[in-house]
Amino acid sequence: MGGFEDPVSTFNSICTHLNGAGAFQPGFEKFKASDILKNLFSESSFDNQDIQDFILYWTQTAFNRKVNQERASLATMDWMQANDLKKDYFENAKIMGLVTAKVPLAESYDETWVLGSAALPLIWKMDNLKNTKELKGVNLGFERFLTGKRELSNMGALESPGFIKKVADFIGVRYIDEPNSFIERSDGRQYLNYAEGETKKVYESDLVRYIYQDCFNKPLDEQNLIDVAAREGTARPDTGDTIKAALNKLIQEAEEKEEFKTGKEIIILITSIQPHIERQRIGAQRIIDNELKNKGFAHIKISTHALAPELNEQVALANISILHSDMATLISEQYLKITEGKEAKRDASHLMFQSRQQYLKENLPPMPEPVLLGEMVREEFPLEIALKEVGSHLSL
Numbered sequence: 001m002g003g004f005e006d007p008v009s010t011f012n013s014i015c016t017h018l019n020g021a022g023a024f025q026p027g028f029e030k031f032k033a034s035d036i037l038k039n040l041f042s043e044s045s046f047d048n049q050d051i052q053d054f055i056l057y058w059t060q061t062a063f064n065r066k067v068n069q070e071r072a073s074l075a076t077m078d079w080m081q082a083n084d085l086k087k088d089y090f091e092n093a094k095i096m097g098l099v100t101a102k103v104p105l106a107e108s109y110d111e112t113w114v115l116g117s118a119a120l121p122l123i124w125k126m127d128n129l130k131n132t133k134e135l136k137g138v139n140l141g142f143e144r145f146l147t148g149k150r151e152l153s154n155m156g157a158l159e160s161p162g163f164i165k166k167v168a169d170f171i172g173v174r175y176i177d178e179p180n181s182f183i184e185r186s187d188g189r190q191y192l193n194y195a196e197g198e199t200k201k202v203y204e205s206d207l208v209r210y211i212y213q214d215c216f217n218k219p220l221d222e223q224n225l226i227d228v229a230a231r232e233g234t235a236r237p238d239t240g241d242t243i244k245a246a247l248n249k250l251i252q253e254a255e256e257k258e259e260f261k262t263g264k265e266i267i268i269l270i271t272s273i274q275p276h277i278e279r280q281r282i283g284a285q286r287i288i289d290n291e292l293k294n295k296g297f298a299h300i301k302i303s304t305h306a307l308a309p310e311l312n313e314q315v316a317l318a319n320i321s322i323l324h325s326d327m328a329t330l331i332s333e334q335y336l337k338i339t340e341g342k343e344a345k346r347d348a349s350h351l352m353f354q355s356r357q358q359y360l361k362e363n364l365p366p367m368p369e370p371v372l373l374g375e376m377v378r379e380e381f382p383l384e385i386a387l388k389e390v391g392s393h394l395s396l
Contacts, residue, residue: 003050003345010045028085052335053346059331060353080320090316093323098275098330101310104132108139109305112269113246115239115280117147117204119163119211121273126215128309129271140269144246145212145220147204148237149229153189154182164192167202170210174198203227243284247291254300265301274311275326281306282333286340328353 004010018024021035041051080086093099114125132138152164161182168175174195175181183193192202205227212220228237228245254260270281285304292300316323336348349355 099311102306146242271307277308
């Protein structure tokens, strides 16, 4: 991690406390995360920023998601097969706000942004949006559906082959009949095997149109759709790309309205599903604030609220690897939120999972020999058990 005056002593101290807590032996049940909380950070070598950075660095191990990797393809770890550990983890995920429903905090919004466009989650979002508007009477304002210009492929439960064909039929795209309706490409995914001479393809935006039509029994107006192409050098647009595109549209429209010129705050309802919603909302707010500042629109005030249905326990336990990864992402968003604009000992990119390996490769000095390690040295700190015990204490 770096940033310590005496890194060798700090390293040995960490190893001593980890060993005392049972980290260097194979039995998860013998590891005492509470001992780490009690003893490790009481050392005088750790100040508050060190503790924040340490928690971020450790929890980023849980992220375990490569650049451009889909959440549905995350590997399941051994501990995720144990029902007692999974259920304990679920209870702590509740405390951290990763599974409970997010309800509107206002009765009326200027805009509502719907994030993400995988089939099953999108159905949940649409249903929740409909209930919020029609049953709870919340004014959602202008609705924007944020999606990326990415061709649909079969990603397990998210987009089934049958669902993709329904979307193709909906927009009039021709494809080869069964059993050759799908074909595998070089990325290992199954795509529609288009009929000879067919020039159109099936994209995520088509999926949004199809589900909207089915849910609300009317077509989606094109002005409500944010359809973003991938940046050069990237496989697909991410949530940040779609938020920036939606914000640009909003700025253009707000500049023409007198009430926003005089300082009226714009309130946006960000809607998604658990466990993603809160880290998406925090990330969206950060992007919005930075874009407004950098583009000279500081006079436009925007705040965000969250909307998401509760995550069913059975669904959560069946997708524990995704819950685990999003926990790490939420902590990183909270970290960026509370450290923004403050003097830092360490660059946040040096702590993040997807960027720290290159930094370590280029800057890591020879490692000292640890002390008091016990019989078995694990390659990774058993983070999953630590989080089970300390989830309620991670107050970033």
